Amino acid sequence: MDNSELVKLALGARKNAYAPYSGFLVGASILCSDGSVFCGANVENASYSLTCCAERNALFAAVSAGKREFEAIAVVGGKEGDISEFCPPCGACRQALSEFSSDGKMRVVLFDGKRERELTLDGLLPCRFEL
């Protein structure tokens, strides 16, 4: 699966975002090493700290299904219908993703409505926390 296909799935997942408080809608799709893909959308809560990002929802769905190795994650998001800026993962999601990318080579694919940008998890989180 190429980056564009992964972005399309993230765009589709974004339609399910539940963000009545911020209006910031995000979708993510994570590509497992076996070729399967899991999607997630952000889910907000009236108690704001309970909100969970699209990236972690996608990751946790995959891990809950037994997946442990990942190639890439695509993330698209923005206020209401606007996706004109890249939406990189927050710090918490970078750390959560790094749990399953010990070499940091997981690709992080962003999309601003026109262009794709490919980064690596290591580039986004060079000094991850490890035990």
Ligand SMILES: [Zn+2]
């Ligand atoms: Zn996040």
